[in-house]
Amino acid sequence: MSEELQKDLYMLQRHQEQIEDIYGQIELIERLIEEYEKVVSTLIEMQKLEGEKDALMPVGANIFLYSTIKDTSKVLARIGSKVYVEKSVTKAIEFVNKKIEDLKRNEESLVKTAREIKQRMDEISKRLRDKNVQVSEEKD
Template identity: 55%
Template sequence: MNEEEYASNVYLLQRYQENMEEIYGETELIGRLISEYERVIETLQEMSGIEEKESLIPIGGNVFVYGSLKDTKNVIVNVGRGVLVEKPVNSAIDTINKKISDLKKSQEKLFKTADEIRLRMEEISQKLRDKDVQVPPKKD
């Protein structure tokens, strides 16, 4: 293996490592979104059937205001592109479960891509180990 091939393989390993870090970051984000959606479903199930209840409503920055839940049978759901739709709780839960399913599919694709990249990295690393890598010193 000459110096150019060696440098090319090292560069590829670095790029693959960067790709792996990006993929793992995306899978972590997706995991957090899934957890958030699962908590929303739990909350919707708990509040379903409650006639009227006083609650704390988050307004941002960990600040809350008191408010009353007047209608716990219907909720407003963002169905995409900023479109908000009023839905019965059960329908909203179905919509959220679909989002969770889509996120899990995306996460699985990312894991599969990461596995493929990992295999390529192992192949390149093995190639570098197998070839008695002797990088000749640069001549001035």
């Protein structure tokens, strides 16, 4: 097998691995966007509440504590490692929406990168087919 052919086969495999990594990142971003959208929805509903409200507070592993929300007009938002800031619900919604926008921009960038890699894979596959090398097409 020629060195050029080996290089093309290696690059095809590497590109496929890169695309799989990118799709994994896109999947994670989509889950985060979904979670943040639920947060926005919850905050919008919370804005409608007045006075103290009983609630269930998740503590992890599907375990909840009974709690009372004393002030529905403010929340704490994490802005860094162990750094929280008090925000009005409206400002918190803006804060989360900005995170959603940032995630969507990152997702668009990853999709663009995946398309570029796929285009390079198509070029390599065509070169290999032109040399009568059997190449199986990967599903997107």
